[in-house]
Amino acid sequence: MSDSNFKNGPIRRRGIMLILSSPSGAGKSTITRDLLLDKSLDLTLSISVTTRPRRSSEVDGIHYHFKTKQEFERLRVSDDLLEWAEVHGNFYGTPRSIVEDKIEQGKDVIFDIDWQGTQQVRKKAPKDVVTIFILPPSMEELRSRLERRAEDAADVIAKRLENARNEIERWKMYDYVVVNDDLQRALGEVKAILIAERVKRTRSQDAIEDYITKLLQG
Numbered sequence: 565m566s567d568s569n570f571k572n573g574p575i576r577r578r579g580i581m582l583i584l585s586s587p588s589g590a591g592k593s594t595i596t597r598d599l600l601l602d603k604s605l606d607l608t609l610s611i612s613v614t615t616r617p618r619r620s621s622e623v624d625g626i627h628y629h630f631k632t633k634q635e636f637e638r639l640r641v642s643d644d645l646l647e648w649a650e651v652h653g654n655f656y657g658t659p660r661s662i663v664e665d666k667i668e669q670g671k672d673v674i675f676d677i678d679w680q681g682t683q684q685v686r687k688k689a690p691k692d693v694v695t696i697f698i699l700p701p702s703m704e705e706l707r708s709r710l711e712r713r714a715e716d717a718a719d720v721i722a723k724r725l726e727n728a729r730n731e732i733e734r735w736k737m738y739d740y741v742v743v744n745d746d747l748q749r750a751l752g753e754v755k756a757i758l759i760a761e762r763v764k765r766t767r768s769q770d771a772i773e774d775y776i777t778k779l780l781q782g
């Protein structure tokens with residue numbers, strides 16, 4: 565690949581796979597949305613495929629690609645998914661090719677996926693992955709956020725709360741932990757993580773060598 569394909573600074577690097585996980589209701593979707601709205605960050609969202617029914621606020625192709633179980637199975641069998649998992653009784657997966665293209669081009673991609681998917685992506689691309697676990701300020705707040713959202717049926721909310729404890733126990737698997745008790749602070753922390761990771765020496769070792777060789781010749 566030629567240097568001109570990299571548009572992310574004077575020192576070329578591969579894109580980062582920035583994975584955000586949390587129990588539902590911890591505010592991860594809001595953080596993700598705000599990161600995407602900040603154009604200076606130049607992030608691309610990985611849009612998952614899912615067999616979950618669409619919520620009234622969701623748009624097919626923007627929030628998810630909504631699929632039947634058969635369609636999902638076809639993608640899975642043909643190895644078109646970078647990772648996939650069953651979460652709260654539905655299937656979710658990450659389309660592979662778009663993510664791989666972006667990362668090759670040096671573009672950073674943000675993922676909103678669970679701990680099972682995080683484990684799979686980390687195994688496949690250990691050097692490209694940065695993982696952040698978002699925690700709610702309290703279990704009470706988690707419950708009230710899920711109820712306030714009022715888009716899921718009571719039994720679905722109950723199931724998500726039950727699963728939350730299991731998900732929270734996975735925190736040790738993540739590189740960073742951010743508590744979302746104050747959205748602006750949490751958002752600032754996630755941005756700081758991304759910006760620092762972009763200039764990490766080990767991410768661009770060869771490119772830094774080249775840069776310094778040229779620099780010292782000048």
Ligand code: 5GP
Pocket residue numbers: 585586587588612613616647648649651652656657658676677678679680681682
């Ligand atoms: P929701 O149904 O609330 O949109 O998402 C439920 C859970 O599924 C969230 O924890 C979310 O991060 C996770 N999820 C969404 N897309 C994917 C995916 O492509 N892969 C995996 N492994 N989990 C996902």
